[in-house]
Amino acid sequence: MSQRVFVTGIGIISAIGNDVNETLSSLISETTGIGEITLFDTIHKGKFPLAEVKLSNDELREMTGNSGRRNLTRTALLGMVAANAALQASTIKDLTKFRTGLISATTVGGMDRSENFFKEFLQDNRKGKLIDIVNHDCGDSTTRIAEYTGINGFRTTLSTACSSSANSIIFGAQLIKAGLMDRAIAGGSDAVTKFTLNGFNTLMILDKERCKPFDEHRNGLTLGEGAAFLVLESEEIVSRSGKMIYCELTGYANANDAYHQTASSPEGTGAFLAMQGALNMSNIKADQIDYINVHGTGTQNNDLSEGIALERLFGEKVPPFSSTKSFTGHTLGAAGAVEAVLSVLAICNRMIYPNLHFSTPMKELKIQPVTKLSQDVEVRNVLSNSFGFGGNNSTLIFSKYD
Amino acid sequence: MKQVYINGVGNISPQKTFDNALFLDEVVAVESNRLKCQDPNYKDYISGDMARRMSHIIKMGIAASNICLKDAGAPLPDAIITGTGLGCIEDTEKFLSTLIRNNEEFLTPTSFIQSTHNTVSAQIALLLKCHNYNFTYVNRGISFESALLDSLIQLRLGQATTVLLGGMDELTDNSFTIMNRLGHWRRKPVNNLGLFQDKTRGSIAGEGAAFFLLSTDKTENSYAKVIGVDTFFKPLDTSEIQSRIQQFIQKQNLSIEGIDLVILGMNGDPTQDMNYELLRLDLLRNTRTGCFKHLCGEYFTSGAFALWLAAKILKHQRIPPVVLSGFLAGTKMKNILIYNHYRNLDHSLMLISQD
Numbered sequence: 046m047s048q049r050v051f052v053t054g055i056g057i058i059s060a061i062g063n064d065v066n067e068t069l070s071s072l073i074s075e076t077t078g079i080g081e082i083t084l085f086d087t088i089h090k091g092k093f094p095l096a097e098v099k100l101s102n103d104e105l106r107e108m109t110g111n112s113g114r115r116n117l118t119r120t121a122l123l124g125m126v127a128a129n130a131a132l133q134a135s136t137i138k139d140l141t142k143f144r145t146g147l148i149s150a151t152t153v154g155g156m157d158r159s160e161n162f163f164k165e166f167l168q169d170n171r172k173g174k175l176i177d178i179v180n181h182d183c184g185d186s187t188t189r190i191a192e193y194t195g196i197n198g199f200r201t202t203l204s205t206a207c208s209s210s211a212n213s214i215i216f217g218a219q220l221i222k223a224g225l226m227d228r229a230i231a232g233g234s235d236a237v238t239k240f241t242l243n244g245f246n247t248l249m250i251l252d253k254e255r256c257k258p259f260d261e262h263r264n265g266l267t268l269g270e271g272a273a274f275l276v277l278e279s280e281e282i283v284s285r286s287g288k289m290i291y292c293e294l295t296g297y298a299n300a301n302d303a304y305h306q307t308a309s310s311p312e313g314t315g316a317f318l319a320m321q322g323a324l325n326m327s328n329i330k331a332d333q334i335d336y337i338n339v340h341g342t343g344t345q346n347n348d349l350s351e352g353i354a355l356e357r358l359f360g361e362k363v364p365p366f367s368s369t370k371s372f373t374g375h376t377l378g379a380a381g382a383v384e385a386v387l388s389v390l391a392i393c394n395r396m397i398y399p400n401l402h403f404s405t406p407m408k409e410l411k412i413q414p415v416t417k418l419s420q421d422v423e424v425r426n427v428l429s430n431s432f433g434f435g436g437n438n439s440t441l442i443f444s445k446y447d
Numbered sequence: 448m449k450q451v452y453i454n455g456v457g458n459i460s461p462q463k464t465f466d467n468a469l470f471l472d473e474v475v476a477v478e479s480n481r482l483k484c485q486d487p488n489y490k491d492y493i494s495g496d497m498a499r500r501m502s503h504i505i506k507m508g509i510a511a512s513n514i515c516l517k518d519a520g521a522p523l524p525d526a527i528i529t530g531t532g533l534g535c536i537e538d539t540e541k542f543l544s545t546l547i548r549n550n551e552e553f554l555t556p557t558s559f560i561q562s563t564h565n566t567v568s569a570q571i572a573l574l575l576k577c578h579n580y581n582f583t584y585v586n587r588g589i590s591f592e593s594a595l596l597d598s599l600i601q602l603r604l605g606q607a608t609t610v611l612l613g614g615m616d617e618l619t620d621n622s623f624t625i626m627n628r629l630g631h632w633r634r635k636p637v638n639n640l641g642l643f644q645d646k647t648r649g650s651i652a653g654e655g656a657a658f659f660l661l662s663t664d665k666t667e668n669s670y671a672k673v674i675g676v677d678t679f680f681k682p683l684d685t686s687e688i689q690s691r692i693q694q695f696i697q698k699q700n701l702s703i704e705g706i707d708l709v710i711l712g713m714n715g716d717p718t719q720d721m722n723y724e725l726l727r728l729d730l731l732r733n734t735r736t737g738c739f740k741h742l743c744g745e746y747f748t749s750g751a752f753a754l755w756l757a758a759k760i761l762k763h764q765r766i767p768p769v770v771l772s773g774f775l776a777g778t779k780m781k782n783i784l785i786y787n788h789y790r791n792l793d794h795s796l797m798l799i800s801q802d
Contacts, residue, residue: 087551088550088551088552089551152563152564156543159543160543160546160547163540163543163544163547164547166621166625167544167547167548170621170624171628175625175628175629178625179629181533182532182533182585182587183534183564183585183586184532184585184586184587184590185587187586188587188680188792191680197680199678200586200680201584201586201589201590201593201596201678202584202585202586202593203582203583203584203585204534204563204564204565204583204584204585205563205564205565205581205582205583206563206564206565212582216582216597219597219600219601219604220600222600222604223600223603223604225596225600239546239551240539240542240543240546240559243542243546243551243554243559244542244554244556244559244560244562246554247554247555247556247559248556248559248560298580299580299581299582300578300579300580300581301527301569301572301577301578301579301580301581302578303572303573303575303576303577303578304573305573306560306561306566306569306570306573307560314578315578318578433563433565434560434563434565434566434569435563435565435566435568435569435570435572435581436569436572436573436581437565437569437581
């Protein structure tokens with residue numbers, strides 16, 4: 046069986062850029078996408094920063110040639126931009142030539158419009174525009190993205206909280222390995238909503254300043270939004286087309302912390318098992334990992350638990366690591382794919398990103414994140430972590446392909 | 448390739464299906480456009496304190512998975528894989544409504560925490576202390592079928608030897624009202640058992656949670672072998688559906704003559720059921736067909752109820768009279784095909800067989 050799985054295209058939109066080039070220049074200039082709330086309407090404006098995509102829904106509609114279509118959700122629009130960019134990067138012209146599927150992920154789907162609907166519906170359940178609620182479910186954005194990009198093969202959607210799109214990448218790879226598909230466009234999309242902002246606020250895990258992952262004085266996460274997709278292709282079709290390969294997806298695993306619905310275990314059990322499982326699959330030794338893109342939300346609980354898991358697994362030799370959520374904010378269902386794209390870019394551009402807003406190492410840990418941008422360094426293998434509510438822990442390993 | 452068996456089932460539905468010793472011996476009939484689950488005593492499965500905080504879908508999911516695992520001899524599964532069309536909407540609506548009424552102030556976290564779509568599979572993992580693979584699919588009418596596909600891949604690639612597979616959706620007053628305004632349900636109450644005789648627009652709303660323990664090992668308790676699953680989106684016409692069905696069956700080295708029963712997803716709405724009727728006149732004209740949505744109602748993961756029904760039919764070698772819509776004589780049943788669609792968009796095929 047074991048077909049190798051290659052990355053042949055990437056697409057991304059987040060607070061640090063509307064495409065790959067803008068994303069790279071923000072990373073290189075160490076410019077965070079986190080700032081004061083501008084577009085999003087909430088009473089928390091001025092209280093919490095956000096990592097918004099700096100395009101209104103009208104601008105996103107125009108960008109995707111959907112100007113007349115008022116019913117599209119922000120999650121669908123962001124997804125269209127990123128999935129289309131990934132297909133273009135992969136120079137795919139004929140989507141019907143190979144068995145091509147779309148595996149997407151989101152946590153709240155069309156919640157931005159459901160919030161509008163419920164305002165009127167709660168007053169009178171005969172009211173509220175139905176067009177605002179029919180796109181509520183998570184499958185809607187996937188359907189829209191498929192329609193927009195012309196992907197007409199198998200499609201499905203995952204939702205496992207903040208590990209959702211790491212898991213859609215895993216499932217895309219599994220479909221290829223099982224020989225059921227030649228190519229998978231895998232990733233995810235999530236827009237900022239009142240639902241999520243207020244949800245995290247009730248848990249008191251939103252930092253009033255820009256998030257400071259792995260810092261002793263971290264106060265929580267900063268919410269972000271965005272979408273990212275990878276084009277995954279089987280060894281067979283890649284060797285036939287001879288197209289450019291970004292890198293190889295050599296390992297992945299999902300494990301469950303089975304400790305608490307929202308909190309991570311003090312030993313980082315799930316995180317440890319996910320990283321270990323991915324390393325086992327990749328056949329890469331721990332000391333061959335050159336960079337870890339950590340989950341690193343900036344909450345007290347996550348960073349401690351993840352840090353302990355890193356020390357347990359890598360011992361004295363924890364590879365250089367950073368949380369790029371200090372750039373993009375926490376993009377929830379899109380985070381796994383956003384960070385997968387950044388991991389691929391680290392390999393292709395021979396660079397390791399800094400963990401912004403860090404000043405004081407955590408008391409409980411011996412390790413601390415990378416704080417300076419490294420360029421022109423050898424990045425052979427990158428490990429990327431994504432963890433979610435329900436103890437859902439996933440790890441992806443991307444490797445350089447020569 | 449490794450074979451995959453169904454070694455345990457657990458089903459909470461608008462019928463009294465939670466007791467595995469019974470098989471639709473008594474059929475629940477109501478005069479309504481909405482079918483609610485026949486709930487077991489949840490205290491048998493969840494402590495009172497925990498149950499009070501839990502929404503209906505979480506309780507259904509925990510109880511159904513518990514019944515299923517017990518039926519299979521209580522293995523710790525190598526993976527937990529679920530599908531849900533709308534997830535935990537009771538908690539979602541609760542948090543969203545409070546947020547709007549209180550203008551983003553004075554909110555408490557419980558309903559937000561429990562609103563994520565993977566809550567049920569996470570809660571099951573937590574109760575079992577199961578650290579293994581845990582995925583949740585949320586793609587409308589193929590949410591459960593996606594979870595089944597993932598399960599088959601895990602088992603066939605040798606990444607798991609047992610998988611706990613589940614499909615569930617809960618119906619709330621609000622979701623019923625919204626879909627009613629969209630014209631999905633009958634305008635007037637109808638007796639669910641007469642759903643297919645009374646030909647007016649709309650179906651009846653349903654809900655449920657059905658779980659399966661899939662394994663690469665055959666046991667004395669095995670219900671059936673899972674042969675395959677396929678999904679497709681928005682076919683052009685009935686002939687495209689027909690050729691998808693034929694391709695699917697041929698891939699398993701079978702022909703339509705080798706299928707002993709086809710379970711169809713008719714929901715009583717003539718505009719939705721047209722394709723099924725046309726199939727019955729053509730490809731399925733000599734094949735025994737049955738239906739199930741008059742028993743469980745229409746919902747995104749009704750395919751899980753259909754798979755439960757097919758597995759029970761093979762194990763008991765008996766088709767409950769309420770399921771059969773044709774009158775062909777019975778012989779030993781080996782292969783059952785399920786063909787279902789949700790509002791003519793998401794279509795799915797599942798095939799199981801008695802070994």
